[in-house]
Amino acid sequence: MDSSQDTAKLLVIDSYDSFTNNLACLIKRALPSSLIYIIKNDELDFNNLKQFLPYFSAVVVGPGPGSPATPSDVGVVSDLWGISEKLQLPILGVCLGLESLGIAFGATVRRLKVVKHGQISRISHNGDALFEHIPQDSLVVRYHSLCVDLDRSSKLAEMAWADDGEENGRVVMGLKHRIKPFYAVQYHPESVCTDASGIQVVRNFWRIACDWSSKNRRIIKSWGDRAEKQFSVNSWPPQRVFNPAQLEFSPQRVISSKLSLPQLCAAQICEILGVYKANTDFVLLDSAAQPGSHSIIGCIHPNSLKIQYFVGDDYATLIEGKQRTTCALGSSDIWTWLASFMRTKKAMGGDPSIPFWGGLIGYMSYELGVETLQCDIRHRERRRFPDVNLVFIERSLVLHTKTGEVTLQSLLPKDDDWFAFTASALKRAATGEENSRRLQAPKRPLSASEAKVIYPDKVRYISRIKEAQGFLFAGESYELCLTARTKLLVPKSPAPSSQSSWEIYKKLQSANPAPYAAYIRLHPTILISSSPERFLCYSRPPSQCFQLRPIKGTVKKGNGMTRALAEEILSSPKEIGENLMIVDLIRHDLHGVVGTNVDVRKFCGIEEYETVWQLVSVVEGSVEPSSEAFHDDDSPIGVADLGWNVLHKTLPPGSMTGAPKKRSVQILQDLEDERREIYSGVAGYWCVGGGGDWSVIIRSCFKHEVGPGWTSMVQEDTEGNANYDEWLVGAGGAITALSDPEAEWDEMVTKLQSVLRAFRTDD
Numbered sequence: 001m002d003s004s005q006d007t008a009k010l011l012v013i014d015s016y017d018s019f020t021n022n023l024a025c026l027i028k029r030a031l032p033s034s035l036i037y038i039i040k041n042d043e044l045d046f047n048n049l050k051q052f053l054p055y056f057s058a059v060v061v062g063p064g065p066g067s068p069a070t071p072s073d074v075g076v077v078s079d080l081w082g083i084s085e086k087l088q089l090p091i092l093g094v095c096l097g098l099e100s101l102g103i104a105f106g107a108t109v110r111r112l113k114v115v116k117h118g119q120i121s122r123i124s125h126n127g128d129a130l131f132e133h134i135p136q137d138s139l140v141v142r143y144h145s146l147c148v149d150l151d152r153s154s155k156l157a158e159m160a161w162a163d164d165g166e167e168n169g170r171v172v173m174g175l176k177h178r179i180k181p182f183y184a185v186q187y188h189p190e191s192v193c194t195d196a197s198g199i200q201v202v203r204n205f206w207r208i209a210c211d212w213s214s215k216n217r218r219i220i221k222s223w224g225d226r227a228e229k230q231f232s233v234n235s236w237p238p239q240r241v242f243n244p245a246q247l248e249f250s251p252q253r254v255i256s257s258k259l260s261l262p263q264l265c266a267a268q269i270c271e272i273l274g275v276y277k278a279n280t281d282f283v284l285l286d287s288a289a290q291p292g293s294h295s296i297i298g299c300i301h302p303n304s305l306k307i308q309y310f311v312g313d314d315y316a317t318l319i320e321g322k323q324r325t326t327c328a329l330g331s332s333d334i335w336t337w338l339a340s341f342m343r344t345k346k347a348m349g350g351d352p353s354i355p356f357w358g359g360l361i362g363y364m365s366y367e368l369g370v371e372t373l374q375c376d377i378r379h380r381e382r383r384r385f386p387d388v389n390l391v392f393i394e395r396s397l398v399l400h401t402k403t404g405e406v407t408l409q410s411l412l413p414k415d416d417d418w419f420a421f422t423a424s425a426l427k428r429a430a431t432g433e434e435n436s437r438r439l440q441a442p443k444r445p446l447s448a449s450e451a452k453v454i455y456p457d458k459v460r461y462i463s464r465i466k467e468a469q470g471f472l473f474a475g476e477s478y479e480l481c482l483t484a485r486t487k488l489l490v491p492k493s494p495a496p497s498s499q500s501s502w503e504i505y506k507k508l509q510s511a512n513p514a515p516y517a518a519y520i521r522l523h524p525t526i527l528i529s530s531s532p533e534r535f536l537c538y539s540r541p542p543s544q545c546f547q548l549r550p551i552k553g554t555v556k557k558g559n560g561m562t563r564a565l566a567e568e569i570l571s572s573p574k575e576i577g578e579n580l581m582i583v584d585l586i587r588h589d590l591h592g593v594v595g596t597n598v599d600v601r602k603f604c605g606i607e608e609y610e611t612v613w614q615l616v617s618v619v620e621g622s623v624e625p626s627s628e629a630f631h632d633d634d635s636p637i638g639v640a641d642l643g644w645n646v647l648h649k650t651l652p653p654g655s656m657t658g659a660p661k662k663r664s665v666q667i668l669q670d671l672e673d674e675r676r677e678i679y680s681g682v683a684g685y686w687c688v689g690g691g692g693d694w695s696v697i698i699r700s701c702f703k704h705e706v707g708p709g710w711t712s713m714v715q716e717d718t719e720g721n722a723n724y725d726e727w728l729v730g731a732g733g734a735i736t737a738l739s740d741p742e743a744e745w746d747e748m749v750t751k752l753q754s755v756l757r758a759f760r761t762d763d
């Protein structure tokens, strides 16, 4: 008998990331002293799992995509309901869990006429013990396309219902076995919009489970080495393993100095620093609108280290000046490699109020996240461009966009000359004639009014929307963020691409000012972004806070659209549902890394942008300061890997996939014709102090260059002349069961137009 014999252990069966971590957190909140273990439904075969059931007090069978009748969707769950009397233990099913309980005991599963995804319903119940202390008409969130019908002689009994009126009639919301200790609910008690009945139902189940176990004298085996060996990696909250390697390197010093330059904006500073210069790299992360407050400019020198990785490769490429080396990843992956690299670069002594002291800046592609999810990448293009493209910044300028304070920073020792040179160049420009905080007019008017726009085919896009809805109606997904690519063929400019692309950036920035704008020119790719969406920001350790700001819900401005009207549209069940599903998904992603401390700080706030109104939620997570973190000179260092870990585990951004994530990504791989590449990926930084901030790459365009120099990737016109630069723009939107295909096409075009404005000379 070990000392933990009194601690209840619950096994949660995960049918692939359908909010399972939220469910685990709800159980932990309901039963704080319990220990929770999560396994995938196909992780152990049933014969193996059977041997371990006596170690657990109860099992919770979670939700999931697909059908209870499809063996690969439910895995071991169908066998679980048939366990012998000797091994019997209390089981609570949720959603797919309820449906599989139904099917195991003869119920009929059928499709709802009107599916319910992210929809809030009132439930009534018959007062069964599972619903004790739960008021009638409690509000619960539903995510289902299927439902169960019992026949009279059923071994199961109904306990709760939702009345869907003409849509679906009365739908079963609670079931139990008449004899065995099997209970289930069709709704999601763990959703952020389910009321207090969510936690109560778990408490009630636990009470029923304890009563049943003591009445039946069930003996729970003590947790020995065997169980520990099998399940230690499955424990939730996930164990935070302290990596002593973090302490191996002594930190570098950040040297900084301040200037007050309210006359200059970020783009002007970039011009002073030589953004136009041909054959150079350049990075700007630009807070061009609220709620952004700092713009970050990396000062790249010819020998700045660049790190590239292509999905599927087993090496990273390091580029320093003209030298290229490859670095084998061995048995680890690019994430582990980057984390060890950054460990050697940790620094201290920077101004705590400045978010970036130096570190990696660049982007990561959507497919990098797809690789992390272990989904097949369908579109294997002939020519590939980096999926990770980062530069290590040693010298940087950070502009506070409201006060005009500029912080110059360097990680290089004895860098006085650079400080003096840069400060004097900035001061000269600020006191010079062009000091009006206005941008210089584009040097050469764009000839982009002649740009050819190759839109996605509307008929094809609409048919894809309908196909997506087919998956939603069948219960394969709850929401799918469908996207398509538009190509812009811009007549080749005689100016170098450093200049023409920068002019496009300035145009975009003034046409569509955005809090997470970016100009990232890292050969061979140029990214121009006016993203309104923060993906993930993590503060510096030791007290790390993680913030995600998913956007879902879009209304086009203009044509008499007032704020009041936009508010009315955006408060409809369709729009709220769309946002809620992603909020639940993001909570699940974050709970999967940080454990219990995850909260929704803002739910469905309305934000105004240049061309659209958006529904934005804010989800935050935190971890207690690690006891292993050490403090040196008041600058905490030591747990810097955690933010990076959250980024790794939460890609691709949930708002760009739909929910549940893995199945939705798989479906989208089939519905979309090309790789998304950088679109739907993330752009941002990882600071040497351990913080980071990454935006979702939307409302953006990108271009690849080919060849060793800076020759643009060109397209041939109809006469076969290679005269055009090819810019790529992704756009899309969340498709739900409530979507109107024509309106979704319009929404995609609206998002696209916010970028195309930068290519017009006539406005």
Ligand SMILES: C=C(O[C@@H]1C=C(C(=O)O)C=C[C@H]1O)C(=O)O
Residues within 6 Å of the ligand: 481, 483, 533, 550, 551, 552, 553, 554, 655, 656, 698, 699, 730, 731, 732, 733, 734, 751
């Ligand atoms: C897909 C895009 O945007 C995403 C989809 C949104 C929506 O469906 O309302 C809103 C913001 C983004 O997360 C895009 O801009 O291309």
Ligand SMILES: NC(=O)CC[C@H](N)C(=O)O
Residues within 6 Å of the ligand: 018, 062, 063, 064, 065, 066, 067, 094, 095, 096, 097, 099, 143, 144, 145, 146, 147, 474, 475, 476
């Ligand atoms: N949330 C769920 O578990 C959904 C179950 C099933 N895929 C349905 O759509 O009905």
